[in-house]
Amino acid sequence: MATLDGIAAGSRELVEAPAAAGGRPAVEVAHLRKTYGTLVAVDDVSFTVAEGEIFGILGPNGAGKTTAIECAIGLRTPDAGTVRLLGLDPRADRDKVREIVGVQLQAGALPAKLRVGEILEEYRSFYRDPADVGELLEVLGLSAKRGDYYRSLSGGQRQRLSVALALIGRPKIAVLDEMTTGLDPRARRDTWELIEGVRDRGVTIVLVTHFMEEAERLCDRVALIDSGRVVALDTPASLAARARGGKSVRFLPSAPFDETLLTDRPEVSRLEHEGQHILVTGTGELVNVVILTLAAAGVTARDVQLDSSSLEDAFVKLTGKNQQKEGALA
Amino acid sequence: MSSLSLPLPPAPRAASRAAAFGQIVRNEARLVRRQPVNMIGSIGVPVVLMIIFGELPSFHQPAASLGGLTGFDAYVPIIMVLGLTMLTLLGLPGPLVSYRELGILRRLSTTPVPPSWLLAAQVVVQLGIALTGLLIVNVVSVTVFGAPVPKSPAGLALSCLLAIGGLFALGLLIAALAPTANSVNAIGRLALIPLLFFAGLWLPRAIMPAILLDISNYTPLGAAVEAIQDSVQTGFPPAAPLLVLAAYTLVFAFLARRFFRWE
Numbered sequence: 076m077a078t079l080d081g082i083a084a085g086s087r088e089l090v091e092a093p094a095a096a097g098g099r100p101a102v103e104v105a106h107l108r109k110t111y112g113t114l115v116a117v118d119d120v121s122f123t124v125a126e127g128e129i130f131g132i133l134g135p136n137g138a139g140k141t142t143a144i145e146c147a148i149g150l151r152t153p154d155a156g157t158v159r160l161l162g163l164d165p166r167a168d169r170d171k172v173r174e175i176v177g178v179q180l181q182a183g184a185l186p187a188k189l190r191v192g193e194i195l196e197e198y199r200s201f202y203r204d205p206a207d208v209g210e211l212l213e214v215l216g217l218s219a220k221r222g223d224y225y226r227s228l229s230g231g232q233r234q235r236l237s238v239a240l241a242l243i244g245r246p247k248i249a250v251l252d253e254m255t256t257g258l259d260p261r262a263r264r265d266t267w268e269l270i271e272g273v274r275d276r277g278v279t280i281v282l283v284t285h286f287m288e289e290a291e292r293l294c295d296r297v298a299l300i301d302s303g304r305v306v307a308l309d310t311p312a313s314l315a316a317r318a319r320g321g322k323s324v325r326f327l328p329s330a331p332f333d334e335t336l337l338t339d340r341p342e343v344s345r346l347e348h349e350g351q352h353i354l355v356t357g358t359g360e361l362v363n364v365v366i367l368t369l370a371a372a373g374v375t376a377r378d379v380q381l382d383s384s385s386l387e388d389a390f391v392k393l394t395g396k397n398q399q400k401e402g403a404l405a
Numbered sequence: 406m407s408s409l410s411l412p413l414p415p416a417p418r419a420a421s422r423a424a425a426f427g428q429i430v431r432n433e434a435r436l437v438r439r440q441p442v443n444m445i446g447s448i449g450v451p452v453v454l455m456i457i458f459g460e461l462p463s464f465h466q467p468a469a470s471l472g473g474l475t476g477f478d479a480y481v482p483i484i485m486v487l488g489l490t491m492l493t494l495l496g497l498p499g500p501l502v503s504y505r506e507l508g509i510l511r512r513l514s515t516t517p518v519p520p521s522w523l524l525a526a527q528v529v530v531q532l533g534i535a536l537t538g539l540l541i542v543n544v545v546s547v548t549v550f551g552a553p554v555p556k557s558p559a560g561l562a563l564s565c566l567l568a569i570g571g572l573f574a575l576g577l578l579i580a581a582l583a584p585t586a587n588s589v590n591a592i593g594r595l596a597l598i599p600l601l602f603f604a605g606l607w608l609p610r611a612i613m614p615a616i617l618l619d620i621s622n623y624t625p626l627g628a629a630v631e632a633i634q635d636s637v638q639t640g641f642p643p644a645a646p647l648l649v650l651a652a653y654t655l656v657f658a659f660l661a662r663r664f665f666r667w668e
Contacts, residue, residue, distance in 0.1 A: 173515065173516055180508065180515065183509070183511065185507065185509060186432075186436055186507075186509070188440060189436065193432055193435065197428045197429060197431075198516065200421070200425040201425050201516045201517050202516075203421065244516070
């Protein structure tokens with residue numbers, strides 16, 4: 076795999092990154108509002124993304140994710156609210172913002188009869204300090220396709236080319252809308268690795284996504300948007316923990332025991348029977364508490380499964396919708 | 406701000422922007438070459454028509470009904486505007502509308518280069534095709550088929566430029582109004598017959614009844630044929646057809662600008 080130095084904003088900025096981490100945010104969105112006639116697409120959205128962060132925007136279809144992003148990058152004019160990208164107003168400082176923000180919009184195609192290399196060379200010429208085409212293609216696994224027409228690419232390859240176009244200008248902020256939709260699981264994982272590599276070079280990444288797994292794997296923090304509002308904003312793990320009020324341990328006791336031994340512990344909030352198994356829900360060092368308490372009573376916990384709730388649980392709980400199914404249909 | 410300006414080298418901005426436009430034009434030219442259907446319509450068809458008419462002996466007899474012109478001389482200006490019309494109705498708006506449909510104009514508006522550059526690049530490429538077609542028809546009609554050398558080359562050049570102006574502006578207006586690439590074809594088919602009728606394709610202007618001739622004078626193709634015909638046969642063309650073409654250029658360009666949607 077080629078080095079990512081060529082596509083990220085440049086390793087020289089890394090020197091600054093620790094100082095910047097506590098300083099100016101990369102993205103500041105405050106009280107964004109956008110209506111189309113009587114339809115309120117974005118009601119009140121605020122979030123801040125630190126430099127070098129991977130920030131996820133999750134939400135059901137029609138929640139206002141894409142509209143919020145389009146306002147944030149200056150493609151649409153919000154009715155109210157402010158946006159700052161590295162301190163710049165995306166509309167007033169349009170030219171500067173276009174230079175430092177790379178965008179991959181949902182569902183964009185390219186001319187069927189242009190070759191991959193020709194497309195990248197064209198977009199490369201738009202920027203002052205662009206990445207190297209060959210290097211970028213290698214990182215994205217498209218080197219062998221450089222001379223191929225766009226129409227001959229698979230869905231996954233087209234998607235990766237689209238990500239490449241967002242990165243060709245060596246942006247300081249990359250905004251990727253549904254970057255892995257339509258990719259097979261393998262290509263999706265490859266793309267995640269690429270994004271992590273880009274972030275490791277100091278690029279701030281804003282991801283709009285349908286996939287819980289993607290958000291859990293990649294994002295430092297996630298904003299859950301529903302009906303035009305941010306309903307939750309936290310790390311994926313905290314959001315998931317909030318959804319069930321904790322984690323749960325499922326096990327098979329070696330012998331019957333006094334269940335109050337467990338339910339009396341402050342860490343345990345609930346105990347349920349699932350056939351022969353017992354499901355204990357709670358917080359803190361739940362696994363240790365369960366195993367040590369049982370051991371003290373001379374009982375062994377077998378077949379222990381730690382079932383920490385997922386971001387998807389949080390999503391369903393907070394929005395009342397099953398995103399994964401919608402995502403699969405979309 | 407200081408850390409922001411750091412990664413931007415002091416590049417010669419004007420030169421790099423010209424290079425970016427050059428890259429866009431280059432790719433648009435590649436696309437035209439790889440999908441030659443529009444070049445066939447706007448260069449191939451006129452050239453083939455000219456050869457057919459040029460080979461017909463009857464087309465080289467001066468006819469009193471054509472005001473003493475030969476059929477060939479009457480048809481060369483019509484053939485010239487026919488090529489331009491194909492570009493207007495298909496070559497220019499087709500790619501632009503499909504770029505809007507594919508989200509390419511939208512993608513461009515997220516880069517430092519505005520989407521209007523792609524539109525400008527299309528105009529440049531199609532202008533190249535238009536001028537090539539006009540040049541071939543002019544040169545071959547004179548050198549091979551004995552058409553007269555234009556009396557007023559300057560008038561001919563001006564007439565051609567104004568005809569291109571009016572028709573390209575119409576092409577951009579179609580691009581502005583057509584919602585899909587398929588609708589460009591539908592609009593083109595609808596507009597082609599009346600436009601070409603008043604150019605005199607079926608009934609040359611010399612033998613049009615007065616009422617039709619009056620209408621023809623105020624259509625883009627009628628005015629273009631009149632201006633080109635006069636430049637070739639008599640000298641610098643009168644103001645009327647030139648003004649008609651200039652007016653179409655301005656009005657269509659204004660409307661195209663007013664209604665053009667980038668997404």
